[in-house]
Amino acid sequence: MEGGVRRMTARPENVHQARILRLLRTDGPRSRAELGDVVALSRSKIALELDRLAALGLVRSDGFAASRGGRRSEIVRLAANLRFLGVDIGATSVDVAVTNGELEVLGHLSRPADVRDGPTAVLDQVLEMVAKLRADGVVTEVHGAGIGVPGPVSLRDGTPIAPPIMPGWDRYPVREAMSQELGCPVLVNNDVNMMALGELHAGLARSAEDFLLVKIGTGIGCGIIVRGEIYSGVSGSAGDIGHIRVDDHGPVCACGNSGCLEAYFGGAALARDALAAARSGRSPFLAERLAEKSALTAEDVGAAAAAGDAHAVGMVREGGRKVGTVLAGLVNFFNPGLVVISGGVAGLGHALLAEIRSVVYQRSLPLATGNLPIVLSDLGGTAGVIGAARLVSDHVFSA
Amino acid sequence: MEGGVRRMTARPENVHQARILRLLRTDGPRSRAELGDVVALSRSKIALELDRLAALGLVRSDGFAASRGGRRSEIVRLAANLRFLGVDIGATSVDVAVTNGELEVLGHLSRPADVRDGPTAVLDQVLEMVAKLRADGVVTEVHGAGIGVPGPVSLRDGTPIAPPIMPGWDRYPVREAMSQELGCPVLVNNDVNMMALGELHAGLARSAEDFLLVKIGTGIGCGIIVRGEIYSGVSGSAGDIGHIRVDDHGPVCACGNSGCLEAYFGGAALARDALAAARSGRSPFLAERLAEKSALTAEDVGAAAAAGDAHAVGMVREGGRKVGTVLAGLVNFFNPGLVVISGGVAGLGHALLAEIRSVVYQRSLPLATGNLPIVLSDLGGTAGVIGAARLVSDHVFSA
Structure with missing residues (x-):
């Protein structure tokens, strides 16, 4: 020393x-x-x-x-005093974790937050959470911080670029601002990429080199790991699979095209279909929920399916088929060693997984699926923060 | 020395x-x-x-x-005496080129050959062609040879694996056999991957790091370059996009599914549609061709389109739309810096390119297409042999 x-x-x-x-x-x-x-x-x-x-x-x-x-x-x-921060900024929540050098989580805070409040408010909240972890004695010096955000990122600049669900964040210097505040190296990347790296470090992908992490939540995204590293594409938008076409004649999507995957099975699509199912009486469970509150969400569909509501189970299965249809093509193209399914809607669990598997194993080439596990993530909400810590540790531990 | x-x-x-x-x-x-x-x-x-x-x-x-x-x-x-061999084994032809250390082509032979004759016959023909180049004085000592084959390859073993159009080649030790015959290091890879590497070395992809090469010929395949290197996937089948689904209700494909890209626009599909167009009289040009000979091929469709036959032009445009539909999804997923279109049917040229571009630019996300050139290859038939020489030179020029 x-x-x-x-x-x-x-x-x-x-x-x-x-x-x-x-x-x-x-x-x-x-x-x-x-x-x-x-x-x-x-x-x-x-x-x-x-x-x-x-x-x-x-x-x-x-x-x-x-x-x-x-x-x-x-x-x-x-060294015992090595500390990395993993920050996962989602559409409606912020997670901050502190790890040791081996990336074991020593402290983890999760708070609701609206990414639409803009970078100042959200990053201030991150810093408050770091301060809280410091006060708890978990964080001492920080050797590096990784920050995941729910949109495409310019890796060169460390800024979001044209992120559709992050108003006010376009080209905001997240890396520079946070590096100054925290006094350590900071790396910014897309939240789904961070989750994929978390799966590589601590999840079911530990022995995989080339694999896909499919996150099904408010949006539908895909983290791509090639040769053990995030693949981001030339503009940082690789893995943006929510707007891949399922059908020319499908529902109109927020992006202006028709029949995108998200128009069938994203958070908004599920809320829309849940409302229709409640109003028409096809789903007694959802009708009851709607009577209790003014709107329905994807979570309500999950609850209905878990409670055995036949219509909701059908919605989940149908969504799984759409995801499987898109994934079947990507499996042919990318020939991954593993596919991990994650995110809020993945909480719908095995009914969803069964449909995805069924379509992929039927529609992809035997050579690509012969030895292809398709699994649900077992990391819960920690994949994003562990991946963020992993990314910055790769940077700090480089010559 | x-x-x-x-x-x-x-x-x-x-x-x-x-x-x-x-x-x-x-x-x-x-x-x-x-x-x-x-x-x-x-x-x-x-x-x-x-x-x-x-x-x-x-x-x-x-x-x-x-x-x-x-x-x-x-x-x-x-050194002036450095020589690499690039071998491109196609479905119906074999190309052998010899290059200097800078991969400039010093000699190039192309012969018709049927890959279905099996490895012994085809590889003997390759060796004869090498002997011919030797006799011409172009080849002296060989420092390495790259061999492209029209099917998936196990990179570990240097053998084709379950190649659908190469009967008799499954797990045949191409690398070992040719390495012994030629007395130099040999690397084997998929022919489309070799073409992509050729584009990287000598074609329009020279300044690209991450790009796609789409080959439209007898089959439809895609070479994937990530960080300047071939990406082959875990079983060597990455880029096999011919069986990505365009539509659930499309024509039945040789693979057993319906609506695969190749079932719409591969060589066999074009031959089938050409025959129908000739018999129904919708294409006078193709009807005349059919009267001259007993069968029609994709080349006849190309000739008809080039001659201005309206129905044939329509077939090419419709095929371009199907390729564009699949490619739009892959562009969202992979966010490449460039897409190069190549192969026999790419000879159909600008009508095809215009349709592909139109669909991709409309259906892919703006961030992925904002700076995405989609171009026709300008390497003609040499991309495969140059790429093969490049691959083995990477190996020879490594520590």
Whole structure:
């Protein structure tokens, strides 16, 4: 630990150090001998790099491993004081989590928030939540923060670009503003991409290299991981699958075209269909709900389906078929190793999953589906914040 | 040049040397000073690596550059005797080209061949063509060969896997067999992927990082380039877009489903529609052709459209709309920087391109199409062989 240097500015000095840090982050504590096996450096070179990392305050000793026949090898782990922030700004909520170097969640706050209130109000709320975590003693110094937002992002500028559901955020300098406030490196990306990275780090995608995360919520989006990294496309809009055409003669969509996936099965479409089903009496459950309150949402459809309301179950199945139809084409195109289904509507659960699977396995090519698991996320609401912390840790742990 | 070492086994010894070789391959001869600017090594380190590369027989001196103020800097280029083979095995033809280190085509042979004759016959023909190029004096030693085949490929094994139009090729050890015959490293990949790489090296995609190459021929396929490299998917079948659904109620496809893109606009679909148009008299041009010979093909539709036959032009336009419909979804998903249209039916040209563009620009999201050129390939029949040579050169020029 060098005197005047602020610890949060410590960064690996070369690719070997970066590689060691990422290994310790993802695989946990390792003996020097094990690290040597993986990193393929000589024993003396490994020792040198580890000494430098210790001097930078990035790793520490953690006792000795059982002997492998010779001298017992020292166990190395990431420094105890490393902290990353993962921020997940959704359409109607904000989540902030703080993790250690291994990206284990040490504290997590979730608050309702309306992204339409604009960047100043929402980012102020994020900072308040960080302050709360600080007051709780969970956050000390922050080494990096990742921020997911519900829209396309220019990675070069760290700003949202033309985000349809984020009025006031277009080209707002989120990265710069938050980097100044937090005094640490900040990376901004799309919320669905962050969720995909969370699945890669801590979810069902841990052993996947190339996979898709489909989020079904207010909107329908897709996170794309290629060779273990987010693929964002040239304008940051890759994975925006909500407006892929299902049918030329389908309902008119907010985007102006007809028959988009979201026009069938997004949050607004489900609310619209729920209202119709309540009014026509086709769904007694939804009719009752409508009598209690003035409007219906996708959540009400979920509740109705969970309660066994036949019409609502039918709505979920039909939506699953539309998602499956679009996904079948994407599976042919992308040939992923795994598809993870996530998001609010995914809470509709196994009826939805069964329909999606049925269509994809029928409509995609056997070679692409021969060994393709399609699963529901098991991370609940933490995928986005873990992914955000993971993204910035990749940056901090790079040479 | 070391005595007993066969020159073709020479490989760069570290990542710096590999980087220098790839730069010289793609950008051509460069002065030592220019290389130093790009590679970011000290002058003495660059000199050391270049001396090693010269000793390995991989680079040579080529005079001196104009002075930039001090001593004149030596110009370096790839060794004159470097040779790569690019092989493009199609459904009905085989192309073999030989290139120098910069992948300039020094000789190119194209012969009709039926891939259904199986690997022994077809690969023997490839070897004969190589022998012919050798006899012409164009090929000397071969440093690597890339081979494209019209089907999915296991990259790990270098074999076709379950290729639908290549009976007898399933898991045939193409890489191993050809590597033994040619005495050099061999890489095998899908022909459409090779074409995409050819566009990246020598075509309209030279400045693109993430783009799509859509080949419309006997089948319809898509090459995907991510971060400057082929993306093949987990089973090697990525880009197989011919069986993406256009419509539930479309014609039955060879794959067993209905309404696949190829069932509307593949070679077989065009031949079927051409026959119907000829018999019904809707196309006088095609009726005349049918009277001359017993069957019609996609080429006849192209000829009819080129001759101004209204029905044939309509067929091409309708096909372009179907391709555009599928492509619009893929553009939303993948957000590419460029789409290149290629292959036999692309010879139908601008009428086809206009329809594809019209649908994609209308149906895809503005953010994904705001700066998205959709163009016809200008490489003619050489994209596949150049891409194959490029792929193996990436391998040979790696540490």
